[in-house]
Amino acid sequence: MHTQEQYDLIVIGSGAAGMMSAIIAARANKKVLLLEKLSKLGAKLKATGGGRCNLTNTLSNEDFMARFGREGRFMTPALEAFDHKKLRAFFADIGVESHAPDGYRVFPITHNAGTILTALEEEMIRVGVEIRCKQRVEELLFKNECMQGVKTQDSSYLSANVIVATGGMGYPVLGAEGDGYPLAQSVGHKVTELFPAMMPLKVKETWVQHCRADTIAKVELRVDLKKAKKLRATGDLIFTKSGIRGPVVLDFAREVTPLIAKYKEVPLLLNLTKGKNEDELFKYLKKQIDINSHQSTLELLKTLLPEALSIELCKLAGADYTLGFNKLKGQVKADLIKLLAWTPLTVIGHDGFKMAMITRGGVSLKEIHPDTMGSKVLKGLYFCGEVMNLDGPCGGYNLQWSFASGYLAGKSIG
Numbered sequence: 001m002h003t004q005e006q007y008d009l010i011v012i013g014s015g016a017a018g019m020m021s022a023i024i025a026a027r028a029n030k031k032v033l034l035l036e037k038l039s040k041l042g043a044k045l046k047a048t049g050g051g052r053c054n055l056t057n058t059l060s061n062e063d064f065m066a067r068f069g070r071e072g073r074f075m076t077p078a079l080e081a082f083d084h085k086k087l088r089a090f091f092a093d094i095g096v097e098s099h100a101p102d103g104y105r106v107f108p109i110t111h112n113a114g115t116i117l118t119a120l121e122e123e124m125i126r127v128g129v130e131i132r133c134k135q136r137v138e139e140l141l142f143k144n145e146c147m148q149g150v151k152t153q154d155s156s157y158l159s160a161n162v163i164v165a166t167g168g169m170g171y172p173v174l175g176a177e178g179d180g181y182p183l184a185q186s187v188g189h190k191v192t193e194l195f196p197a198m199m200p201l202k203v204k205e206t207w208v209q210h211c212r213a214d215t216i217a218k219v220e221l222r223v224d225l226k227k228a229k230k231l232r233a234t235g236d237l238i239f240t241k242s243g244i245r246g247p248v249v250l251d252f253a254r255e256v257t258p259l260i261a262k263y264k265e266v267p268l269l270l271n272l273t274k275g276k277n278e279d280e281l282f283k284y285l286k287k288q289i290d291i292n293s294h295q296s297t298l299e300l301l302k303t304l305l306p307e308a309l310s311i312e313l314c315k316l317a318g319a320d321y322t323l324g325f326n327k328l329k330g331q332v333k334a335d336l337i338k339l340l341a342w343t344p345l346t347v348i349g350h351d352g353f354k355m356a357m358i359t360r361g362g363v364s365l366k367e368i369h370p371d372t373m374g375s376k377v378l379k380g381l382y383f384c385g386e387v388m389n390l391d392g393p394c395g396g397y398n399l400q401w402s403f404a405s406g407y408l409a410g411k412s413i414g
């Protein structure tokens, strides 16, 4: 074992959080070592936003935190120190201009995550961060309740300050495999239950395979379980070979995965008709029939939904879609309208962390100071980014949190 020189700070992990913390501490003249287990830096950052990197969004801090649920307020000091405006100014300062084409989601103007990564790498080099790849931290070294350094597979590195920025467990091929949790536990931190989140869901109903690639706008999703009636979301949904995906599903998955773990199956109700209820649907269909009384039920439904989905819903209701709507039996018509208002689907699984963009759960926030990101358990230990028990929806939330917490941790040491 080679004993290395003494650093002011060791950062474990070269994600958004780790690189930001390293830069901020090094800008304050701290001697910083960044350790990354992969051969390249920022693998996940490079894959964000489908390669376009949805950096942050334009919400106020209050609205931003509200989207993280009960734990959201923990972010107050980090966001006050580094909100979306400061984040954009930081990147502009290192040569990356950003914009919000829809007024909400912020991207680098290049729409290329590589631009963000390169700028961070160059800034780390400029401010003198020492970078070592292929170094997997396996142990935190501490004595008398103070940090001393870390041990990797072949070396040990000394520092009185260590930032754990190892990410969650989603997309393990991009580096984050949950290493930070046992590291935190090894010094006495608690880690909450962990669930994969932000991913496609598999459903029991096989008819969805016939609607593959149909994108439905403004779908309302509800959990049809007594104890989870309040769980609902609205957004665009896409049917897949074996289930559902799309923005609303990615966001809703974080609510559903704990329920799957508990109940095995989770019944959902989907409004696929932009929020129209049964009465509104009845009136809408009647009006369409008045305009064109000769059209088949399929032609009629196609004014609301894609053809494949219209056919499947007719089949479910037992309706002959070649007939005019008024030629259908009363009960069949009622069943069809009910299905249009609330289509049932049963979630039966998912691909686990392999396809999860986010981890729900993490190092418990109770033992971390929100003002510094410092550990309440061990002096000199800090956390930032997804390794902590905070996860947000799609739309730049998770990167903003990673950058802001990285900024605060780096600043606390600096």
Ligand SMILES: Cc1cc2nc3c(=O)[nH]c(=O)nc-3n(C[C@H](O)[C@H](O)[C@H](O)COP(=O)(O)OP(=O)(O)OC[C@H]3O[C@@H](n4cnc5c(N)ncnc54)[C@H](O)[C@@H]3O)c2cc1C
Pocket (backbone or CB within 6 Å): 012, 013, 014, 015, 016, 017, 018, 035, 036, 037, 038, 041, 042, 043, 044, 045, 047, 048, 049, 050, 053, 054, 055, 056, 135, 136, 137, 138, 165, 166, 167, 168, 170, 171, 174, 175, 176, 177, 179, 180, 356, 357, 358, 384, 385, 386, 387, 395, 396, 397, 398, 399, 400, 402
């Ligand atoms: C495909 C995909 C797309 C996404 N798109 C967006 C988006 O557009 N906008 C958004 O806000 N969020 C997005 N997210 C979520 C976002 O990328 C993460 O929340 C964020 O990158 C987490 O940053 P982090 O620095 O905490 O962790 P990570 O980026 O996961 O970085 C952790 C780093 O630590 C390293 N590491 C782990 N263990 C060790 C160890 N023991 N020793 C040394 N190094 C270690 C890993 O190799 C990794 O490089 C996306 C996620 C995925 C998977």
